[in-house]
Amino acid sequence: MSTIIRLDIVLREAVSTPYRDLVTRPTGAAVRHRVLTVLRDTGDDDAELDFSEVGLVDFSCADEVVAKLLVATLDQGVPRLVLRGVQEHHADAIEQALSRYDLLVVAILVNAVQPRLLGAAPDDWRTAFGALDRIGRAPINPVADALDWPVSRAADALRGLTQHRCVVSYPDETFAIGAVA
Amino acid sequence: MTRVVPVPQHLDHLSVDQLAAGLGPWPPEERILVDAHATEWASPAGFVALLTLGQALAELGAPTPELALPAADGVASYWAKAGVLRDAEKLFQVHGKVPRRRVDETSDILLPLTIIRNVADVMEIVGRLTEHATQILKHELELEPSVVGGFGQSLSEACQNIVEHAGTAGWVAVHVYVYRRRLGGRKVAVIAVSDAGIGFRRSLDATQSRRFGDRWGDAQAIETALIHGVSRFRDPGRGQGFAGIKRYLARWEGKISVRSGTARVAIVPGWDDELPRMENLPWFPGSQVTIVIPGKDPAA
Numbered sequence: 001m002s003t004i005i006r007l008d009i010v011l012r013e014a015v016s017t018p019y020r021d022l023v024t025r026p027t028g029a030a031v032r033h034r035v036l037t038v039l040r041d042t043g044d045d046d047a048e049l050d051f052s053e054v055g056l057v058d059f060s061c062a063d064e065v066v067a068k069l070l071v072a073t074l075d076q077g078v079p080r081l082v083l084r085g086v087q088e089h090h091a092d093a094i095e096q097a098l099s100r101y102d103l104l105v106v107a108i109l110v111n112a113v114q115p116r117l118l119g120a121a122p123d124d125w126r127t128a129f130g131a132l133d134r135i136g137r138a139p140i141n142p143v144a145d146a147l148d149w150p151v152s153r154a155a156d157a158l159r160g161l162t163q164h165r166c167v168v169s170y171p172d173e174t175f176a177i178g179a180v181a
Numbered sequence: 182m183t184r185v186v187p188v189p190q191h192l193d194h195l196s197v198d199q200l201a202a203g204l205g206p207w208p209p210e211e212r213i214l215v216d217a218h219a220t221e222w223a224s225p226a227g228f229v230a231l232l233t234l235g236q237a238l239a240e241l242g243a244p245t246p247e248l249a250l251p252a253a254d255g256v257a258s259y260w261a262k263a264g265v266l267r268d269a270e271k272l273f274q275v276h277g278k279v280p281r282r283r284v285d286e287t288s289d290i291l292l293p294l295t296i297i298r299n300v301a302d303v304m305e306i307v308g309r310l311t312e313h314a315t316q317i318l319k320h321e322l323e324l325e326p327s328v329v330g331g332f333g334q335s336l337s338e339a340c341q342n343i344v345e346h347a348g349t350a351g352w353v354a355v356h357v358y359v360y361r362r363r364l365g366g367r368k369v370a371v372i373a374v375s376d377a378g379i380g381f382r383r384s385l386d387a388t389q390s391r392r393f394g395d396r397w398g399d400a401q402a403i404e405t406a407l408i409h410g411v412s413r414f415r416d417p418g419r420g421q422g423f424a425g426i427k428r429y430l431a432r433w434e435g436k437i438s439v440r441s442g443t444a445r446v447a448i449v450p451g452w453d454d455e456l457p458r459m460e461n462l463p464w465f466p467g468s469q470v471t472i473v474i475p476g477k478d479p480a481a
């Protein structure tokens with residue numbers, strides 16, 4: 001299950017603006033607090049932040065809305081946050097903000113077929129993420145085989161992605177991008 | 182007694198130095214007359230600097246300064262169209278015929294001179310970057326949609342610096358020009374932001390001055406913020422604004438020039454010859470940021 005949070009609606013509720021741009025730090029902080037309130041009620045569900053109707057996202061607001069939200073949800077039991085409806089210029093700002101904290105998030109960009117990792121990810125993680133996306137839910141060995149990597153290398157990448165909540169790890173030792181993809 | 186401060190014939194972010202040189206000791210002991218009668222052209226950076234001077238004097242409680250309008254045909258009218266006179270009349274005793282022309286957002290003025298006092302103003306400014314302005318950026322400058330997005334982000338961050346750091350209000354203006362000499366006729370979009378606030382050095386004094394000792398000053402403070410992305414806030418997410426602007430400008434061969442106090446520091450692309458660091462300039466109040474984004478190179 002995934003809870004979808006439309007950021008354009010949260011923005012209107014948070015700052016009662018006629019505009020649909022996520023700009024300025026105080027605006028971002030107000031939006032984040034509202035999103036956190038929603039997430040507290042979602043229990044163990046995944047959550048999707050929907051940027052589809054958002055105009056601009058500046059760098060400071062990306063820091064407040066996405067980076068600080070990811071930090072805050074580490075302690076809140078939300079399994080995964082995924083971004084959707086993201087435009088390229090949103091992605092630029094979000095990527096820069098996340099890099100400062102060594103954070104990662106899965107994003108579905110507008111008109112993109114495959115999900116993308118935004119943030120500071122080692123190359124191996126991005127490669128493993130792409131392979132898992134192609135293969136679908138799988139244990140470590142098929143991912144290692146597909147990439148012609150030693151099993152330990154694939155395991156390191158998949159576990160890193162799991163720790164950053166970008167990949168779901170199941171009790172049967174399989175991994176998947178998850179339903180959002 | 183009145184001190185006459187001549188405005189250069191061409192007032193831009195560099196010739197603000199000449200305006201500053203005319204101010205003499207600060208705070209001024211005499212009433213100031215800002216004499217623009219011989220001014221033929223002013224960039225948005227010149228406009229925002231002029232109003233910053235008026236605002237700085239008002240905040241000092243100095244006698245209301247005077248402003249002699251440009252005498253050349255059409256110049257004062259353009260100042261009215263760009264929104265300068267609407268606000269100048271609140272800060273200066275204006276001499277000369279004030280054209281009663283409406284403030285206009287035409288093809289060369291993407292954002293008329295606009296005051297920034299708070300976060301709501303920044304949201305309004307970014308939101309007002311209208312469809313019309315976006316179309317100009319896309320069609321006249323031939324910028325890709327992602328470049329237009331970055332333009333709005335840079336505008337937002339430059340304006341936020343005032344709200345976050347200046348401690349007072351500021352001004353922004355955005356115009357489009359043709360750079361004939363430097364870019365062979367390519368169009369550029371220019372964002373100019375200025376405030377009469379505490380400046381970079383004072384903003385960073387408490388957290389940074391000890392690190393630099395004798396080297397600490399206006400130039401070092403600008404470099405610390407602009408080049409190294411340091412903010413006076415300890416929050417690790419701070420300093421994103423300049424970092425984002427720089428990344429954007431590096432990708433599109435843009436330029437940023439920051440003046441504060443007695444120094445100016447610029448990140449200069451290959452097509453421009455501004456010096457990257459200038460010190461010991463005549464003092465001018467607050468901080469001034471100029472961002473230049475070139476349109477698409479037709480030869481590329």
